[in-house]
Amino acid sequence: MEAIASKNQGKFAQNIRNRELEICKICGEPTQYLVNIPLMNKQFLAHINCRCEREKLEIQRENELKQEKLSKIAELKNLSLISKRYENVSLENTQTGHNSSFDKAFERCKRYCENHQKVYENGNGIYLFGAKGSGKTHVTACIANELLKKCVPVLLTNLFEISKAVKSTFQNGFHESEQEFFERFEKVSFLIFDDLGVETFTKNDRDTWLQTLLFDLINRRYNAKKPTIFSSNYSLNELVNLRGISDRTVDRISEMTSGAVFKFDGESMRSKFKNII
Numbered sequence: 400m401e402a403i404a405s406k407n408q409g410k411f412a413q414n415i416r417n418r419e420l421e422i423c424k425i426c427g428e429p430t431q432y433l434v435n436i437p438l439m440n441k442q443f444l445a446h447i448n449c450r451c452e453r454e455k456l457e458i459q460r461e462n463e464l465k466q467e468k469l470s471k472i473a474e475l476k477n478l479s480l481i482s483k484r485y486e487n488v489s490l491e492n493t494q495t496g497h498n499s500s501f502d503k504a505f506e507r508c509k510r511y512c513e514n515h516q517k518v519y520e521n522g523n524g525i526y527l528f529g530a531k532g533s534g535k536t537h538v539t540a541c542i543a544n545e546l547l548k549k550c551v552p553v554l555l556t557n558l559f560e561i562s563k564a565v566k567s568t569f570q571n572g573f574h575e576s577e578q579e580f581f582e583r584f585e586k587v588s589f590l591i592f593d594d595l596g597v598e599t600f601t602k603n604d605r606d607t608w609l610q611t612l613l614f615d616l617i618n619r620r621y622n623a624k625k626p627t628i629f630s631s632n633y634s635l636n637e638l639v640n641l642r643g644i645s646d647r648t649v650d651r652i653s654e655m656t657s658g659a660v661f662k663f664d665g666e667s668m669r670s671k672f673k674n675i676i
């Protein structure tokens with residue numbers, strides 16, 4: 400070891416004497432530079448990265464960043480609550496050209512993803528409604544998966560799942576986690592509220608709890624001006640008139656999604672796209 404060190408020192412000293420700096424054989428740039436310390440009357444050679452080394456480090460850094468991004472996406476995907484059926488649907492593997500109402504909404508949702516930063520700043524939501532099997536959840540899942548690809552936090556869920564989760568926070572006696580749970584829904588960048596109006600709201604006590612829960616969730620998003628995307632079998636009017644959702648809630652949804660309400664019609668895609676994706 401010492402022999403190597405003294406051999407190197409000897410070589411450095413010789414290099415200094417000869418004013419010769421080591422050159423990379425590949426790119427031709429020096430891998431050493433001369434450091435002068437005039438006060439001590441000293442000189443020594445220090446290492447400097449040549450182009451090849453700089454490029455190698457750059458690639459290494461890029462790979463690290465890519466890896467970080469991939470694990471962030473995986474983590475967000477884990478938290479997103481997207482169900483297995485829709486976890487691989489995407490803007491790319493979705494078929495168009497079968498149904499014009501689907502295509503119109505789909506194109507708009509594509510643009511929504513492209514402009515996600517602006518959409519987020521403005522708090523713009525979308526309301527998709529129409530017949531069962533017409534592709535509404537599919538389109539919202541395409542949005543969710545596209546945003547996740549860009550590392551944007553998304554949750555895709557429905558009132559049934561939310562109420563189940565809230566109830567379980569009561570049962571476990573974790574009062575704190577109920578608060579945390581609500582905050583998660585309030586704060587997530589994009590919330591997708593699937594199947595709105597599946598539950599019928601009437602005036603008995605149990606439904607009042609659900610009615611208040613729904614109002615609270617929507618109102619939090621509304622006040623925070625956070626983008627929320629809805630899918631439903633019912634129009635906004637029908638949510639009030641047929642499903643008994645409070646008009647204060649629906650009024651807010653209407654404002655949150657104004658200018659982006661799309662009706663899906665036509666036959667169910669369930670048999671058409673069976674097992675394609």
Ligand SMILES: Nc1ncnc2c1ncn2[C@@H]1O[C@H](COP(=O)(O)OP(=O)(O)OP(=O)(O)O)[C@@H](O)[C@H]1O
Binds near residue numbers: 538631672675
């Ligand atoms: N354009 C499409 N390309 C490929 N698969 C599609 C397309 N549209 C819908 N599908 C598939 O068809 C099935 C039904 O669509 P989806 O679940 O989105 O319907 P929906 O409108 O949400 O129905 P519901 O009102 O009953 O919830 C899903 O498996 C979905 O992935």
Ligand SMILES: [Mg+2]
Binds near residue numbers: 630
């Ligand atoms: Mg659906």
Ligand SMILES: [Zn+2]
Binds near residue numbers: 426427428449451
């Ligand atoms: Zn080099």
